[in-house]
Amino acid sequence: MSDEGDAPVPPSPIDLSTRARGAVTDAVVWLSLAAVLLLAWHVASSLLLILAGIVFAAGLQGGERLLARFLPVRRSIRLGVVIALFLVAVSAFLFFAGTQIAAQAGQLQATLVAQSERLSTLAKDYGLGGSGDPIAAMKAQIGSSVGKILTVLGGVAGVVGSILLIIVFGIFVAADPRLYERGIEWLTPEHRRAATKATLDEMAGMLSRWVGGRIVLMLFEGTFIFLGLSVVGTPLALLLALVTGLLAFIPNLGAIVSGALMIAIGFSAGTTVGLETIGVYLAVQLADQFVSPMIEKRAVDLAPAIVLAAQLIFGVLFGIMGLILADPIVALAKVALAPRTDR
Template sequence: MAQPPSPHVERPGPAEVRDPLVLTELKRAGVWAGVVLAVLGVIYLAEPLLLIIGGLIFAVLLDGGARLIGRALPIPRGVRLVLVIFLCLGFFGWLFWYAGTTFAGQFEALRQTVEAQGAKLLGWAHTHGLVDEDRPQMVTQQLVGSVGRLTSALGSAIGVITSAVLILALGIFFASEPRLYHRGVAWMLPLRKRDFFYRLLERVGFNLRRLLFGRLLGMITEGLFTWAMLAAGGVPFAALLALITGSLAFIPNIGALISGALMVAVGFSAGTGTGVWAIIVYFAVHNIEGYVVMPYIARKTVDLAPAAVLAAQLIFGALFGFLGLLLADPILASLKVALEEWAGVDPHAEEGEEVASPE
């Protein structure tokens, strides 16, 4: 007759899982649950995450400026960084003051001019049977609605200022003590992955510094060239259009289309000859950017396909609003560099040469 089990002997309960198949399936379920939670986190925390990413990108810009000054002035990094911060804040302050005092009245006049030219274009299309009678009003409403959706992440002027201040503050904190944040993230990784993590940070930072420097160079070049050409052709609001064109040059593809549409609309408001000249200026400016400036930047940084950049801008703009559109290019460049590093591929290496893999 079997003896009853001793009351002091522990036995497996219903929560005890020892079957290897069950353990494997539980691990898989945990991975998928983690992916779902990560996607939900990105959706519901999109704006804070984009502000943090914007702060990181601004920190890379500050670090690049400090490194550039270090080539000419052998002073401590902290002093160079403070100098770059004051230069950036001074430039932004001058830009807002100059735009506010010089272009305050021109902004409203520019808006009215563009609206009038748009109404003329839609009226011409209606006359030639290209749109229905009620179609112009519907098109205008759709455009206004699209712009509203695009800027919904920022909300209002207060939201713009708040987002800008947060990005500036985060960028200054990140750039002040980068090693502190690097070590903090690396501490959460396994020891065998940390060398790869530091190598990845160095390569992403290097490429982003080059990319942002190229963007700034393109903005200055386009702004000055646009102002000189428009002023020479007698196009109204030449300085304001040059400021808008230079600012929108930070956003490839979409920025060029917006600035070009404004330029051409204002040109035709002053006459047919001025409008034709505005078209010539638009194509000249963006051909120089597309065939001279951007290929040079691409050779020195991440070689991004224009279609991939445009697709990323459309997706990020639709999902995350204006901040997503603004940061799509640097995010795509960082992802490309990270994937190349993970795969052990160096696009600038000789044929057959590889970099170390993460393992």
């Protein structure tokens, strides 16, 4: 055998140096993160529904813990009582809202019929009868409206289905939250499980406090809006109070939407009532500026500008669900990043 056979074998092109292996590892991590973000983008609507269910479960858990102070029974019984109270509240809202809307719709229909008959009489008196077949025109208009009605019904069915999914998912999570927490802990390394459990517990407590704070603000705004609108004589005072209370669940933007609706209905009853409605709205919002910080300090302290920016970003990206859930998303991110900040 020649001496050339004893020459050292050159390094293989696939034998990476330490620096190259580190670069490959970093590339794999970033590509995996990009893949996860891409997948999350495609299933964003489902993820938001899951998050909404978790927020609802946190609200149920908070109500159950509050009830434990007055009702020393098994947890499952207390949770059942909270769920029953929630269903009663939703049913009452739908009943009162439906009654108010039906009454207003009947009044509007009667007004339109009377105005139509009046215009028809005036047209006949001045010889301005319409030409063509009015029945045929009506049929054509009805035919063009069928598609729009079906689209609206489909949208309503989708919203109702999403709400039912959120409620059912939230009930399942609230019934046994520790089961799902253990599953998340199992996915983390053993040396990080204690920290993961502490973070999950803090997130659950924060969500419960946040939901409780929003409910208190909803009751505060809804009650005082109803009292104020009833005093000044704004139409649909109860319905407006219910809508205002519900929209108070959305910080910042909810008050703007409810205020615009309230003022529009107030001016429909006259200029004086409209101006008084503006006064009621401003008075309640001014009082809310004093009450809200005290409640939010005990729940979760977030900078208003950050919350508003998150609402705008998530609203543009994910629509109404992103707008509603922007606040809890920011709060969860704050809790998740708190241990890193402490270190």
